[in-house]
Amino acid sequence: MTISADASRLNLKRGTRATLWAGLLAATILTPLAAQADTTLPARQDVFLAGYISAVLERDYALPADAVVVRDGVVYLKEESISGKSRSEITGAIQKLRGVKSVQTLSAGTQPPAAVIAQGPTPTDPLARPAAEGTAVSPQPSVAEETIMLPPGKPLFNALLADPRWAHFSASYQYYMGDEDVAHAGSTSFGETFSLVRGPAPFDGSWEVGFQAGVFAVFDLKSESKDLVNADYWVGIPVTYRRDAFTAMARLYHQSSHLGDEYILRENINQNNRVNLSYEVVDLLLSYEVTDEIRIYGGGGYMFHREPAELKPWTSQVGFELTPEVTYFNGLAKPIFAADFQHREENDWSTDTSLRGGIEFTNPVLGGRRVMLLLEYYNGHNPNGQFYERRLEYVGLGAHIFY
Numbered sequence: 001m002t003i004s005a006d007a008s009r010l011n012l013k014r015g016t017r018a019t020l021w022a023g024l025l026a027a028t029i030l031t032p033l034a035a036q037a038d039t040t041l042p043a044r045q046d047v048f049l050a051g052y053i054s055a056v057l058e059r060d061y062a063l064p065a066d067a068v069v070v071r072d073g074v075v076y077l078k079e080e081s082i083s084g085k086s087r088s089e090i091t092g093a094i095q096k097l098r099g100v101k102s103v104q105t106l107s108a109g110t111q112p113p114a115a116v117i118a119q120g121p122t123p124t125d126p127l128a129r130p131a132a133e134g135t136a137v138s139p140q141p142s143v144a145e146e147t148i149m150l151p152p153g154k155p156l157f158n159a160l161l162a163d164p165r166w167a168h169f170s171a172s173y174q175y176y177m178g179d180e181d182v183a184h185a186g187s188t189s190f191g192e193t194f195s196l197v198r199g200p201a202p203f204d205g206s207w208e209v210g211f212q213a214g215v216f217a218v219f220d221l222k223s224e225s226k227d228l229v230n231a232d233y234w235v236g237i238p239v240t241y242r243r244d245a246f247t248a249m250a251r252l253y254h255q256s257s258h259l260g261d262e263y264i265l266r267e268n269i270n271q272n273n274r275v276n277l278s279y280e281v282v283d284l285l286l287s288y289e290v291t292d293e294i295r296i297y298g299g300g301g302y303m304f305h306r307e308p309a310e311l312k313p314w315t316s317q318v319g320f321e322l323t324p325e326v327t328y329f330n331g332l333a334k335p336i337f338a339a340d341f342q343h344r345e346e347n348d349w350s351t352d353t354s355l356r357g358g359i360e361f362t363n364p365v366l367g368g369r370r371v372m373l374l375l376e377y378y379n380g381h382n383p384n385g386q387f388y389e390r391r392l393e394y395v396g397l398g399a400h401i402f403y
Contacts, residue, residue: 046070049099056097060154061090062198068094069112073101076112086245088292096331148199155195156208156242157249157287159402160297161321161372162340162356164383165255167191167214167234172376172398173221179392181267182229186219187396192403193238205243212236212253218384220263228260230384245289254280257385277385279306285317295321312345323360336360336372344381346388352380356400370402 050070057063067081075094082090091103106112160166167189174185191214201207216232236253257277259269283301290296298318303311319340327334337357343349358374376396382388 045099046072049073049075049097053094053097053100056093057090060093062195063090069106071112073099074112075100075103076106077103078106078108080108086242086289088245088289092292148197154403155193155210155238156198156206156240157193157238157247157285158295159193160285160319160338160340161336161400161402162319162338162354163317164340164354164378165214165216165232165234167193167212168403169401170398172396174376174378174394174396174398177393177395179390181263182218182220182222184221185229185394186221186226187217187398188219189214189216191215191234201241201243203243205241208238208240208242210238210240212238212251216384219260223262223266225262227262227266229263230257230259230386232257232385247287249285249287250283251285252280252282254278255385259386275386275389276307277388279303279311281315283315283317293323293325295323314345316343316349317341328359332363333359333361336374342380347381350380352378352383354378354380354383372400372402374398374400 047070050068053068053070053075054063054065057067058065061082063081067078069076069078077087077091077094087105091105094100094103159168168191170187170189172187174187176182176185191212193210193212195208195210198206198208213235214233216234218229218231220227220229232255234253234255236251238249238251240247240249242248255278257275259274263269264274281301281303283299285297285299287295287297296318297320298316300314300316303313303315306313317340319338321336321338323334323336325334335357336359338355340354342352342354344352355377356374358372361371361373362369374397376398377394378396379393380391382390382392384392
């Protein structure tokens with residue numbers, strides 16, 4: 001019993017000492033922080049917001065980590081860091097983030113009007129603290145302007161939303177009006193455009209080399225086994241130049257078209273009446289974002305290594321996209337409309353019209369991929385390769401995902 005009592009007293013003394021030491025340590029650490037809380041809290045919030053915005057911009061737009069400065073919730077975007085990119089698009093993405101009061105652009109060599117600057121972490125010092133009061137902060141050169149890099153963000157050339165042969169992920173129901181083989185069609189596509197390498201270009205722009213690939217398939221939904229009617233395989237190398245709202249993209253791509261096995265069997269198609277469509281194309285597309293809500297584009301191309309060889313080579317393409325500044329469900333959804341018009345020498349320059357309109361869903365804070373539920377209308381020569389000589393008109397409803 002005596003030994004047990006002594007041990008209890010010893011444990012009590014040790015526990016009391018541990019408690020006293022813990023209390024002293026807590027008082028030593030927390031007292032200065034509490035005394036400074038009123039003066040440092042806004043600065044800490046600015047540092048957190050700057051770091052968060054820097055991470056978003058680096059991921060989605062390949063901007064350097066020091067591209068933004070934050071003071072009292074106002075985001076100052078360094079002009080030299082966004083050279084060659086869409087200022088309106090980047091500004092719009094920042095304004096969607098919570099805690100941002102407004103976005104302003106800083107020209108080279110200028111600083112925010114406040115004396116104390118809370119600056120986002122830089123690549124060389126991720127734990128950098130806000131500059132001391134009265135300390136001048138020299139503008140840092142943009143990483144994107146000085147180096148060639150592997151970009152983590154989306155390509156410089158934005159997707160053409162109404163182009164029937166733009167590589168992306170989609171699934172649509174389409175009702176073919178007056179087609180001799182198919183009435184109820186299921187259309188799917190699998191593919192995407194990826195940035196491979198990016199670097200500085202003349203006139204404060206940026207260049208980029210990318211990779212595009214996609215598969216476009218059509219199924220007859222009324223047949224017993226949902227027959228595969230046609231599949232087009234598409235792969236290309238785009239080279240892009242961007243400066244502010246202007247973008248130019250030159251591409252070299254290949255497309256080949258293949259009839260589905262079940263369709264071949266039911267239609268009694270053989271080598272004598274089958275078209276083996278395959279070709280390479282070099283084209284150039286120009287895009288300009290007139291405002292945050294309006295984009296226009298146009299260009300043309302030339303086909304070579306054509307099969308059948310008698311295909312006429314020249315093509316042209318124009319279009320526009322509207323994204324009104326109207327949102328629903330706390331910014332989760334907004335309306336969108338796109339129109340694409342293509343012309344081919346093979347078809348005597350008649351117009352192939354593709355219209356898509358509906359709702360786009362996106363994360364109002366982080367941005368990222370674009371998910372769309374779109375009504376579709378098409379009228380022109382059939383975009384499904386093996387049937388290029390036929391005319392086609394359809395209406396549809398589809399889900400489209402652009403990364």
